[in-house]
Amino acid sequence: MYTLAPLPYAYEALEPHIDATTMQLHHDKHHQAYLDKLNAAVENHPELAALPIEALLKQLPAQVQTLPADIYAALRNHGGGYANHNLFWEILTPGGAKEPNGELAAAIATAFGDMAGLKTKLVDAATKQFGSGWAWLVVDEMGKLAVYSTPNQDSPLMQQHQPLLGIDVWEHAYYLKYQNRRPEYLEAVWQLLNWDVIAARYLTTR
Ligand SMILES: [Fe+2]
Structure with a gap:
C-alpha cells in the first residue's frame, strides 16, 4: 500500500x-x-x-x-x-532559499544562461501545455538539465528522466484563486520554489 x-x-x-x-x-x-x-x-x-x-x-x-x-x-x-x-x-515552501547555489546554480547557468532564462523556459512550457499537465525541470538521460511539459499525469520518470521540480498546471491547482489566469499562478509558484530542496535533488543525480 x-x-x-x-x-x-x-x-x-x-x-x-x-x-x-x-x-x-x-x-x-x-x-x-x-x-x-x-x-x-x-x-x-x-x-x-x-x-x-x-x-x-x-x-x-x-x-x-x-x-x-x-x-x-x-x-x-x-x-x-x-x-x-x-x-x-x-518543492514548495513559504520561505526558504530564493535562488539555488552550488552545483545546480552552475548547471542552470550552463543550460539556460541564468535564473531568468530558466524561468522563461519553465513558464513558457507551463503556459503552452494545452489542457491539464505539468511543467518540469529534469535531468535527462545525458545528465543535462532540460525543461518541458507533459500531458495529464505523465511523469518524466516514465522516460527515465529525473524530475527536479514540477509545476502542476491542472485547473484544480489554481482555478479557485486565479480562474483562467494561469500565468499569474505560475508567477506565484515561482515565488514559492524551495531551491534548497531542488538543489539537493540535483545532487542525488550526480
Ligand atoms: Fe494537482
Whole structure:
C-alpha cells in the first residue's frame, strides 16, 4: 500500500500565493484520490505494490504490452498523479532559499544562461501545455538539465528522466484563486520554489 504523507506545512502557509482552500482540496481530495486509485490498481499485483513509486513509474513503459490495459492506464494516470503531487508539495515552501547555489546554480547557468532564462523556459512550457499537465525541470538521460511539459499525469520518470521540480498546471491547482489566469499562478509558484530542496535533488543525480 502506498500512503499519503501530510503536507509539510499548514494549508494556509503558502498564502497569499496559493490559498488554503485550494491546498486543502488539492492535497486531501485530489492527491488522496490518485493514491486510492493507485492502491486499487496494485491490489492484485503484489510485485508492483512492492516497488517504490519512482521505480514503478520508470519500468512502466516496458510493461505496456504485458500489463492488462486497464491496470497500465491506472498506473500511468494515478501512479503518476500520486508521485507528481508528492514532489509538488516537497518543492514548495513559504520561505526558504530564493535562488539555488552550488552545483545546480552552475548547471542552470550552463543550460539556460541564468535564473531568468530558466524561468522563461519553465513558464513558457507551463503556459503552452494545452489542457491539464505539468511543467518540469529534469535531468535527462545525458545528465543535462532540460525543461518541458507533459500531458495529464505523465511523469518524466516514465522516460527515465529525473524530475527536479514540477509545476502542476491542472485547473484544480489554481482555478479557485486565479480562474483562467494561469500565468499569474505560475508567477506565484515561482515565488514559492524551495531551491534548497531542488538543489539537493540535483545532487542525488550526480
Ligand atoms: Fe494537482
